[in-house]
Amino acid sequence: MPKDNTLNKVLVIGSGPIIIGQAAEFDYAGSQACRALREEGLQVVLMNSNPATIMTDADMADRIYIEPLNVEFATRVIEKERPDGLLPTLGGQTGLNLAIQLSEAGVLEKYKVRLLGTPLDAIRKAEDREEFRTLMRAIGEPVPESWIITHENQLTEPAASGIWPLIVRPAYTLGGTGGGIAHNREELYEIARRGLTLSMRHQVMVERYLAGWKEIEYEVMRDANDTAITVCNMENFDPMGVHTGDSIVIAPSQTLTDKEYQMLRTASLKIIRELGIEGGCNVQLSLDPNSFAYYIIEVNPRVSRSSALASKATGYPIARVAAKIAVGLRLDEIENAVTKRTLACFEPALDYCVVKIPRWPFDKFTSADKRITTQMKATGEVMAIDRTFESAFMKAIRSLEIGVYSLTNKTANLLSDMELEEAVRVPNDERIWAIAEAFRRGMAVEEVHGLSAVDPWFLRKLAAMVQLEMKLKTNGRALARLVKDEQAEELEQNHPLAVRLLREAKTIGYPDRMLAEFAEVPEMKLRAVRIRLGIVPAYKMVDTCAAEFEAATPYFYSCAEQEDES
Amino acid sequence: MKCILVLENGAVFQGESLGAAGTTNGELVFNTGMTGYQEILSDPSYAGQIVTFTYPLIGNYGINPQDHESRRIQVEGLVVRNSVDTPSNWRAETSLHQYLKENDIVGVQGIDTRAVTRALRTQGVMMSTITTEETAEAALLRLQNTPPYASRDMNQVVTTTEVYLWNRSSNAPLPIAPDAPRTETKRIALLDCGVKYNILRSLAQYECECVVYPCTATADEIMKCKPDGIVLSPGPGDPAHLGYVVNTVKQLIEKKPLLGICLGNQILGCAFGSKTYKLKFGHRGSNHPVKDLSTGRVYITSQNHGYAVDPDGLKDGMEVAYLNLNDGTVEGLRHKQLPVFSIQYHPEASPGPADSAYFFHEFIQSLK
Numbered sequence: 039m040p041k042d043n044t045l046n047k048v049l050v051i052g053s054g055p056i057i058i059g060q061a062a063e064f065d066y067a068g069s070q071a072c073r074a075l076r077e078e079g080l081q082v083v084l085m086n087s088n089p090a091t092i093m094t095d096a097d098m099a100d101r102i103y104i105e106p107l108n109v110e111f112a113t114r115v116i117e118k119e120r121p122d123g124l125l126p127t128l129g130g131q132t133g134l135n136l137a138i139q140l141s142e143a144g145v146l147e148k149y150k151v152r153l154l155g156t157p158l159d160a161i162r163k164a165e166d167r168e169e170f171r172t173l174m175r176a177i178g179e180p181v182p183e184s185w186i187i188t189h190e191n192q193l194t195e196p197a198a199s200g201i202w203p204l205i206v207r208p209a210y211t212l213g214g215t216g217g218g219i220a221h222n223r224e225e226l227y228e229i230a231r232r233g234l235t236l237s238m239r240h241q242v243m244v245e246r247y248l249a250g251w252k253e254i255e256y257e258v259m260r261d262a263n264d265t266a267i268t269v270c271n272m273e274n275f276d277p278m279g280v281h282t283g284d285s286i287v288i289a290p291s292q293t294l295t296d297k298e299y300q301m302l303r304t305a306s307l308k309i310i311r312e313l314g315i316e317g318g319c320n321v322q323l324s325l326d327p328n329s330f331a332y333y334i335i336e337v338n339p340r341v342s343r344s345s346a347l348a349s350k351a352t353g354y355p356i357a358r359v360a361a362k363i364a365v366g367l368r369l370d371e372i373e374n375a376v377t378k379r380t381l382a383c384f385e386p387a388l389d390y391c392v393v394k395i396p397r398w399p400f401d402k403f404t405s406a407d408k409r410i411t412t413q414m415k416a417t418g419e420v421m422a423i424d425r426t427f428e429s430a431f432m433k434a435i436r437s438l439e440i441g442v443y444s445l446t447n448k449t450a451n452l453l454s455d456m457e458l459e460e461a462v463r464v465p466n467d468e469r470i471w472a473i474a475e476a477f478r479r480g481m482a483v484e485e486v487h488g489l490s491a492v493d494p495w496f497l498r499k500l501a502a503m504v505q506l507e508m509k510l511k512t513n514g515r516a517l518a519r520l521v522k523d524e525q526a527e528e529l530e531q532n533h534p535l536a537v538r539l540l541r542e543a544k545t546i547g548y549p550d551r552m553l554a555e556f557a558e559v560p561e562m563k564l565r566a567v568r569i570r571l572g573i574v575p576a577y578k579m580v581d582t583c584a585a586e587f588e589a590a591t592p593y594f595y596s597c598a599e600q601e602d603e604s
Numbered sequence: 605m606k607c608i609l610v611l612e613n614g615a616v617f618q619g620e621s622l623g624a625a626g627t628t629n630g631e632l633v634f635n636t637g638m639t640g641y642q643e644i645l646s647d648p649s650y651a652g653q654i655v656t657f658t659y660p661l662i663g664n665y666g667i668n669p670q671d672h673e674s675r676r677i678q679v680e681g682l683v684v685r686n687s688v689d690t691p692s693n694w695r696a697e698t699s700l701h702q703y704l705k706e707n708d709i710v711g712v713q714g715i716d717t718r719a720v721t722r723a724l725r726t727q728g729v730m731m732s733t734i735t736t737e738e739t740a741e742a743a744l745l746r747l748q749n750t751p752p753y754a755s756r757d758m759n760q761v762v763t764t765t766e767v768y769l770w771n772r773s774s775n776a777p778l779p780i781a782p783d784a785p786r787t788e789t790k791r792i793a794l795l796d797c798g799v800k801y802n803i804l805r806s807l808a809q810y811e812c813e814c815v816v817y818p819c820t821a822t823a824d825e826i827m828k829c830k831p832d833g834i835v836l837s838p839g840p841g842d843p844a845h846l847g848y849v850v851n852t853v854k855q856l857i858e859k860k861p862l863l864g865i866c867l868g869n870q871i872l873g874c875a876f877g878s879k880t881y882k883l884k885f886g887h888r889g890s891n892h893p894v895k896d897l898s899t900g901r902v903y904i905t906s907q908n909h910g911y912a913v914d915p916d917g918l919k920d921g922m923e924v925a926y927l928n929l930n931d932g933t934v935e936g937l938r939h940k941q942l943p944v945f946s947i948q949y950h951p952e953a954s955p956g957p958a959d960s961a962y963f964f965h966e967f968i969q970s971l972k
Contacts, residue, residue, distance in 0.1 A: 265902040267893075293692050295665045296640035296955040304958050328694045370895060370902050370929055380930050383902045385891035385957075387636035389658040389718055425660045425718075426686055495664060495692035502690075578718055584636040584658035585721040586889070587930070600617070601719035 041078050042366035048075055048154065049121040051137065052086025052093055053130035054107045059215075059283055059414045063346035064130040065091040067357035071128045072098045074361040083119045085112060086129075107136050113145050123154040125364050127161075127317050127340035128357055134161065134340055135238070155317040155364030156339055164313055164339035167209055167243045174334055177312050179305055182324075182333045184245035193230055196244040197223050203249065205279075205412060208233035209241040217412045219247055219279060248278045248333065250491040252325040254291055255282060256306035257348040259359060261368045262316050266307045267385050269318075270352045271299065272344070276410075277491045278324050278335075280465045283343055283414035289351045289392040292427065293495045298325065302332060309337060317360035320344050327493065347394055350421060352386035353582040353593060376582045378590040389584035390595065393430040394421045397438055398467040410465040423580065423595035427499055429547030435470075436549060444552045445474035445503055455479070463489040473497065477504040503546055510548065510556050513539055517557035521567050529571060537571060544573050545598045577604035605736055607712045609683055610743040612730040615723060622687050622711035623704025625736040627743075630654040630680030631753035632732035633910065634721045636889035639665075640955020641700070645682065645709075646673040648762040648798030649866065649908050651840040652753050653680060654732055655888075656720050660685035666696025667703040673800040673954060675776075677704070678762065678840075681734045682711040683720060710734050728884040729753075729910065754882070758841035759849075759867075762798040763819040770804040771813040780815060782828065788813040790971055793831035793860075795819060797849065797867050798839030802954035806961065807835070810968045820848065823855035832971040833861040836868025838950070843870040843880045843911055850874045857944060861970040863963075864937075864946030866909055872937060872946045873913035876922035883933070886910035890956035893929040894936070894949060902929060905949035906956025912948070913937070943970035 050071060053064035069092045072082050076099075084099035087107050094102050101119060105111040107129075116124075124146065126137030140146050141158055163169045167186050174181045185196045196204055206229040207217045216236035220226035226244070233242035253274040260266040273293065275286035291299060306321040313319070320338040325331075338344075345356045353376045362372045362382075369383035396416035400408050406415075422433035436443055450471035453461060458479070461472035469490070476486050483497045490497075510517070513535065520536035523529065530537050543553060550568065554561040568574075575596035581589035594604050605621035611632060634656040635644055641662050644655060662684040682704075689699045704711055712734045724730070733747045768777035771787050790812040794804070797819045804814050815829045819839070826834065834856055836849075846867075853875045856862060864872040870880045887907040894905045913934040915924050926936030926947060936947040950956060951963035 263900055267904055290638045290659075292661065292664050294639065295668070295671065295693055295695065296637075296643060297671060299639045300953060300956070300958055307959075368900075370893070370900075381893065383929055384893045385904050387658065387889060387891050388638060389636075389660060389721075391661060427661065493692055495688075495690070498690040498692070576716075583891075584889075585718050585725060586634075586636055586658075586885075587725070599718070600716035601722070603722075 045080060045122045045365055047081040047083060047119065047121045048365070049083045049085065049116065049119065049124045049151070050075070050099070051107065051112070051124070051126060051129040051133040052084065052088065052091060053132045054087045056088065058417055059343060060130045060132065061418065063343050064128070064133075065093055066346050067128045067341045068093040069098055070355055070357040071125060071361035074358040075125075075365065078362065078365055080365065083115065083121055085115055107132055109136070109139050109143050109145065112136055112140055116145060116149050116151060120149060121151055123152045123365070125154045125361065127155050127360065127364070130340075130343075155360065156315045160313045160315050161339045164337045165209070167241070170337065173312060174309075177308060179309060180333050182246040182248065184243050187230055187234070187242050187244055188240060190227065190231060190234065193227060193244070197226055201246050203247040205245050205247040206230050206233050207243045207245070207412065208237035209239050209243065215413055219411065248324045250327065251278045252293070252327055252493065253278050253282065253285065253335070254294070254302055254323050254325055255344055256303060256321045256323070257345060257356060258306050258310045258319050258321060259317065259356065259363070259369065260310045260315050260319070261363045262366065263368050264311060265369050265383060266310050267369065267383065268303050268306060269354045269356055270348050270386060270388070271303065272348070275492060275496050276465055277493075279412065280410050281412050281414040282322065284396050284410045284416050286396070286470070287347065287394040288427070289348070290388055293493050294325070298330065301330065305332070305334065309334065313337070313339060315339050317341070317363050318345055318356045347419070347421060351392040351423070352388060353580045353591070354386050374582060376589050376591045376593070377587045379587055380583065386582040387584040387586070390423050390425050390578070390580070390597070391427045391430045392421060392423050393427070393434045394419050395434045395438060400467050401440065408466045408468075410467065424547060425578070425597040425599060426546065428503055429545065429597065432547035432549065442471070443549050445471065445500065445507060446552070447471040450475040459489060462486055470500070473500055474504050477501045478508070506542060506546060506548070510539060510543055510553060514556040514558065517553060517564070518559050521557055521559045521563050524563065524567050524570070529567070540568060540571070541573055544568070576600065576602040579603050607734060607736045608740055608743065609712050609715055609720070609732060609734050610740055610747060611723065611732045612747055613723070613727060614744060616740040617715045617720065619712040619714040621736050622682070622684065622713040623701060624708045624710050626710045627733065627735040627737050628654065628681040628710040629731065629733045629747065629750050631729055632656060632683070632720070632724060633729050633886055633888055634658055634717075634724055635908070636891065637955050638890070640890065642667050642671045643673050643955040645677050645679050647800055647908065648674050648678045649838050649840045650679045651758045651762050651798065652756060653840070654683060654734065655679050656683040656717050656724070658717055658721050660717065661688055662686065663688035663691055663700030665693035666691030667698050667700060668693070668695035669697060670695065671954070673802060674762075677707045677709050679709070681709065683715050683717060683734070684711065684713045685715060685717045687711075687713040710736070724885050729886060754842040756841065757845040759797040759819045759839050759846065762840060763796045764816055765818060767818070768816050769813060770808060770816060772808045772811070774804070774808065777816065786813065790832045790968065791815060791829065792833050792835055793817060793826045793829055794835045794837055795821065795826065795849065795852070797837050797846070799837035800952055800954065802952040803835070803837065803865065806952045806964050810964060812968065821852070823852050826852070826856065827859065831860055833863065833967065836862070836864040836871050836946070838866030838868065838908070842882070843867060843874060846871060858942060861943035861967065862945075863967040865952075866948060866950060869937060869946035869948045870911055870913055872922070872944065873918065873934070876937070877919040878917045879914045880911045881914055882911055883909075887928065892949065895927050895929055897925055897927060903959045904957045905935070905960055906953050907949045909948060
């Protein structure tokens, strides 16, 4: 179906001020949507209270209102502008909540404003825990045992169920504010009380906590013609219990066989179809590391925080496509903006590995509790792309800008063995360095897995990286000799070990700065020798299709490879 | 151990040995799936080919005993960026490297597989060799004297030698007597040009047993098992070699409902007057969008084919029913009156999405 011709003017609601769980990703989504709508010849009216956004730039929309995001002000804007449609699913939870309130207050009906994209009913079904669980049971998708609590009297049932630990999540809050894991009756009451106060609907969910299970996410899209695709899947480094916003995330999943990947993909598509979502949706699932058992954890029936990551990880512009779907286009009527030759109706094939690491503000709030739980604490994130997990991981660490350049950080080195075990066991902002330090002190992968429940796949990669780091350290002198011999003719023949190590270090993305430190030579000198040896990065393109088709958008990442495409 | 990949056009890629040491030849193709290497390695449609995996980390979840798609590894060799020798998955029993080594399959790792893929995309698939034994010059010289992929009838290599049975209790082919009674409510005769086990597993889920025939079986032999329907399997190679299968199929049309999968689609196309042609670099991956022309709905499909049906020349009531959205090629045929239909992609998935599994259901519905 082509674009809906009864639409001329569309109101887009932004996400307001930046808060934890709702940061610049929604400005990114909203800006993309504004552009996508104007491409279709629509007039865009934008409402947002945050001036530090691209979407409020004069040329992003036809009319921009910098006003409080509440019913009163939104009503006035609607009254004045008389938009034909309202796009609620791109402004995060704030935009969505305001749209729901406008609908409930009868404002949309009064001014004949149609909600575009996913119907409100679908949003309610996804966001209301009880309705969602009933629906999942009806379609045979498993959900963990849980209880909806609206008054603390109701806590007696979960407390008596014998299921521990339990996870407490408040309904309709951002980034899981006010949630937590309860190991006993006292903790359950404490966390649930706090959650009830914070929830917009005075509602919390208490649920079986799937300790040690894998956490996997799928980003899915569906159009009004019921064509549905997955944009990508992502695997959390941290098992269940850490908010995905606080988890290190890898795309695509690494430890799932095709059978598992497809099983969870099929479940995600079944859910988006059953809910009747028209646009983007994020499905979080939990997979038993020892069987095919899985549970559906949560569905975000809108462009979500993870959508920005998924878009940049794959090259697939989720918000843009979601906006086009909302005004009536089908997935096979939307161009793939990266290749310009294929359509938005396909699933991206990655030929690289993506690592996201959250950035926490604990350097500014030194007295804050640095433990990482189900309530998101990260204020930002970095993403890195490379051809190997190791180099993407190393690149992401350097991008954090916390003065750490590798798997060595000084705080972890200073911990006692007991403290180190604790830092490996309890998720915290410095856990990856604690894990590396544990390997340095001779702990086995199995032990670290026993403490952290992090999948052995990731741990073995980190252990191998630590091993190479130690090899580089012990061979610092060989590296130094190579660097001092800088002017010699036959570098490779005269320093075979050092050159081999240098190459190996670069394949896993070990930075010059650290190599220079091990060799006790100036970084610039080491770099010069490396360049003379021809050990330089190549740049590859993110093209959504693993080079199967020619791509037009110059979006690149560096890697230790042969062919340069930049 | 050093190992090289040499392409017919003279390009040489330096890497490290993966799996067995030695030398292997085959048509070099690429697959863009991010999971499913075990299924791909054991898919008979890859016979005669060396597969480049575009996803750089291969071996992540090891090899398990359940996900084989035939009785052995079928690829001639494989090309990967990074072979992961420390797999992690609850079903993994061995690593990719060990598995290849035990089965004497030559592979190469440490290759810029994206560069290889780009070469194949721009110049088309070509013959190649992987060797740990020869110099690049010697390998290229030998490669230039190797018969091309399309010169061989690979189907007679991969097909079953004996008729066999597959039902719900099967983990592997079961022997069957020519006049054995049914073990399930419905019986399918399957003409094996290179079948994947998951086609048999999928049909068994619908309470269908399959009697699997060698691709050289005659129409009379096939009808002897009194099937309710007939399935034409996928398989490797240039369908132009398969005149004998096309003749068999012509005799089966109108006898029983017919479902063609992949190569089966090409064979049915040929039986209805069409010809096939070679695609520049084929369709191999788990993300190909296919449009159902009757509903406008699009499905993400698992594909593995190097040839396509030319829609010109289709006659006697056969028409194009599915198209590939990437390049507009024919992805399926449907007869206007008869219960005869075929798809160029893989409803059995393994690897890839299960979106088209409904096809089996439709086929079963057409059985009387």
